[in-house]
Amino acid sequence: MAKITGNRDIDRPLGKDASPAKARRGGVLTAERVLVALAAIAILGTSAAISLRDRGFRVPVQVAVSEPVEPAPDAIASQPAPSPDARPQGAPSASIVRVNPDEDDSGEGVIVIRDPSAIGQHPRLAHLPDRALIEESESGPLPVREPGGRRPFDAYARAWSGTRGARIAIIIGGLGLSQTATQRAIDALRPEITLAFAPGGNSLSRWMQTARRAGHEVILQVPMEPFGYPNENPGRNTLTVGTSEDENLHRLRWALARITNYTGVMNYMGARFTADAGHMTPVMSEIGARGLMYVDDGTSARSVAEAMALQKGVPFAAADALIDPTGDRRTPVPAEILKRLDELERIARARGYALGTGSAFDETIDTVAGWAREVTARGIELVPVSAVAVDPEAR
Known part of the structure; x- marks a missing residue:
């Protein structure tokens, strides 16, 4: 017969503990202790599940360090792109960059290790130019395709x-010309709305970074x-039909070098220039070679931009409506803006998508901001302009 060990609780008077010290040292496990242990395990398991539930794939690794802060994004943009011979053609390269270095007062920064398998930028890196997509020129940093074809x-x-x-x-275009309007647009508009910067604006690099941090896709307007x-003058370095091809390309590159981190360009005015296939061809070739999209603002029925873009393999989108025409007034009327937005909703339901353009008037920003808060409930998805572009390279 097996020997019985342990405390003989049955022989002990109620309320008396014959060996408290031994019990405290963990003699026999009681039912109460077992229940407490199981409860603790359940709590820990639930906490771990909650902490992991919202973590997606390809989460960047964040490491606190005490090394000097890297240069600001402007300095990064001015550095030359890596040599194509530095790695095999088309091979992705991991890079380590500091996030928001100008906002770090502690002397310690946060380093994010980017996943090379991701095509686009991580949201926390959206304000930092990708040096592999920059070509240094006499005009400044120009967008360029990576050797492997990434644009x-x-x-x-x-x-x-x-x-x-x-x-x-x-x-919403014309950003950078008015500091107040630019800040208002970035703050008030949903991040799904694309922001277009005028090359003649001020502090464009800083505003681009602010817009990208806020989640906006950015394009550049070309006069x-x-x-x-x-x-009728669009401003400095306007592309004209009376100018040589070389000079027009020089003016285009001046505009392209004004900011970084943009997906494409959109004409500013240009009804005469965009109707001239001879002058549009070299411009569209340059845009395509640099891996950019072209957006036609839709104000000219004579534009040959679509045919030229598809011929040159350039991602293309054309606006269906100018949402804030001013006519003889200095500013648009909110009621008219809402009518144009309603028309875009009808087009989107019939065709699947629609594109509207507007300017950074206070009335436009406020009206679009209010409309954007409600449109999703009507079954419409707000998307960046790149989501409605026809991309010949994707076929």
Whole structure:
């Protein structure tokens, strides 16, 4: 017969503990202790599940360090791109960059190790230019394709759901010209709305970084000759039909070098220039060679931009409506803006997508901001302009 060990609780008077010290040292496990242990294990398991539930794949590794802060994004943009011979053609390269170095007062920064398998930028890196997509020139840092074919259009595009439902893209342009309006647009508009910067603006690099941190996709407006030029003047370094091809390309590169981290360009004015295939061809070739998208603002029925873009393999989108026409007024009327937005909703439901453009008037920003808060409930997805572009290279 097996020997019975342990305390003989049955022989002990109620309320008396014959060996408290031994019990405290963990003699026989009681039912109460077992229940406590099981409860603790359940709590720990639940906490671990909750902490892991929202973590997606390819989460960057963040490491606190005490090394000197890296240069600001402007300094990064001015550095030359890595040599194509530094790694096999088309091979992705991991890179280590510091996030928000200018906001770190402790002397310690946060380093994010980027996953080379990701095509686009991580949201926390969206304000930092990808040096592999920059070419140094006398005009400044120009966008360029990577040797493996990756384009700025791919790298800087904002992600969207990819579903087949009705979707609308809105571009608000003229940013950088007014500091107040630019800040207002970035703060008030949903990040799905694309922001377009004028090359003649001020502090463009800083505003680009602010917009990208806020989640916006960015494009660049290029001044092109309208009918009635020079009385109607888009501004400095306008591309014109009376200028040589070399000079127009020089002016285009000046504009392209004003900011980084943008997916494409959009004409500013340009009804006369965009109607001239002879002058549009070299411009579209340059845009395509640099891996950028072209957006036609839709204000000219004579534009040959679509045919030129598809011929040159350039991602292309054309606006369906100018949402804030001013006519003879100095500013648009909110009621008219809402009518144009309603029209975009009808187009999106019928065709699957629609694109509208507007300017950074206070009335436009406020009206679009209010509309954007409600449109999702009506079954419309707001998307960046890259989500409605036709990409010949994706076919």
